[in-house]
Amino acid sequence: MTLEKYPKVYLYRRIAQAKLFIDANFAGEIDLENIADEAFYSKFHFIRLFKNAYGKTPHQYLTTVRIDKAKQILQLEKPVSLACNSVGFESLGSFSRLFKQIVGITPSAYLDQQKDIKNKLNASPLTFVPGCFAQNYGWIKK
Amino acid sequence: MITKLTHAPVLVLDQESAYDFYVNKLGFKVKLDLPMPKDGRWLTVYPPDQPDFEIILAPVTRSFHSKETTKALKQLVSEGAFGCGVFTCKDIYVTYEELKAKGVQFSKAPTKEFYGTEAIFKDDSGNWFSLAQLV
Numbered sequence: 647m648t649l650e651k652y653p654k655v656y657l658y659r660r661i662a663q664a665k666l667f668i669d670a671n672f673a674g675e676i677d678l679e680n681i682a683d684e685a686f687y688s689k690f691h692f693i694r695l696f697k698n699a700y701g702k703t704p705h706q707y708l709t710t711v712r713i714d715k716a717k718q719i720l721q722l723e724k725p726v727s728l729a730c731n732s733v734g735f736e737s738l739g740s741f742s743r744l745f746k747q748i749v750g751i752t753p754s755a756y757l758d759q760q761k762d763i764k765n766k767l768n769a770s771p772l773t774f775v776p777g778c779f780a781q782n783y784g785w786i787k788k
Numbered sequence: 789m790i791t792k793l794t795h796a797p798v799l800v801l802d803q804e805s806a807y808d809f810y811v812n813k814l815g816f817k818v819k820l821d822l823p824m825p826k827d828g829r830w831l832t833v834y835p836p837d838q839p840d841f842e843i844i845l846a847p848v849t850r851s852f853h854s855k856e857t858t859k860a861l862k863q864l865v866s867e868g869a870f871g872c873g874v875f876t877c878k879d880i881y882v883t884y885e886e887l888k889a890k891g892v893q894f895s896k897a898p899t900k901e902f903y904g905t906e907a908i909f910k911d912d913s914g915n916w917f918s919l920a921q922l923v
Binding site: 663701783 | 825883890
């Protein structure tokens with residue numbers, strides 16, 4: 647089969663483009679119709695194909711992207727409210743509930759956890775590097 | 789007894805470029821990104837569903853080897869001498885289109901094999917990987 651000729655290539659491209667659309671626009675107002683429009687599908691057909699490819703419905707995937715981005719912001723020790731607003735949530739309560747549901751702890755607890763991890767990493771970074779590599783790179787003496 | 793593989797190195801020509809490739813293009817997560825002595829950097833990433841496995845984005849440097857070996861390794865890496873592993877996915881056709889859209893170079897489009905459907909791509913240094921949707 648040649649490089650560009652395989653079945654239903656246009657379907658796969660549309661699903662991939664929808665996912666990339668979510669990745670690029672997660673912080674804005676996205677609804678399923680917007681995403682389906684990007685994919686040129688009926689809403690229900692789109693959901694089924696998207697879930698087959700990514701293991702999540704588009705809505706679930708969007709939530710995951712938002713929470714992942716929020717975690718990255720909290721890892722920089724920014725306030726919870728900033729993380730909430732930056733990833734497209736309007737309500738701090740909704741954000742915190744969803745965050746805890748997905749991550750297992752509240753955003754505040756996650757922020758504290760990340761501060762603790764960062765302190766340990768800064769205090770003794772070589773603790774986290776296998777000794778064989780640290781030696782070979784000359785970071786510790788053999 | 790050995791129970792797990794937790795780290796595996798991939799030799800890269802430039803860690804910053806490799807970061808962009810593995811994190812921004814392949815969608816891997818960063819496990820550790822730590823400054824080290826002698827302008828070093830300990831950079832490990834993992835595929836989203838394997839948080840316990842770290843791929844070490846290991847720069848080819850003289851610290852590890854002699855000058856001659858380093859030069860040879862850089863040549864071998866950039867020529868694609870190293871096939872570093874097999875990544876799997878739920879839907880290879882969608883994943884292929886997504887990665888292509890992000891600029892990943894494929895030497896083999898998704899092709900049905902007896903074990904599943906496979907494509908082959910290169911990272912930014914030249915290392916090649918199999919991408920497979922297994923049967």
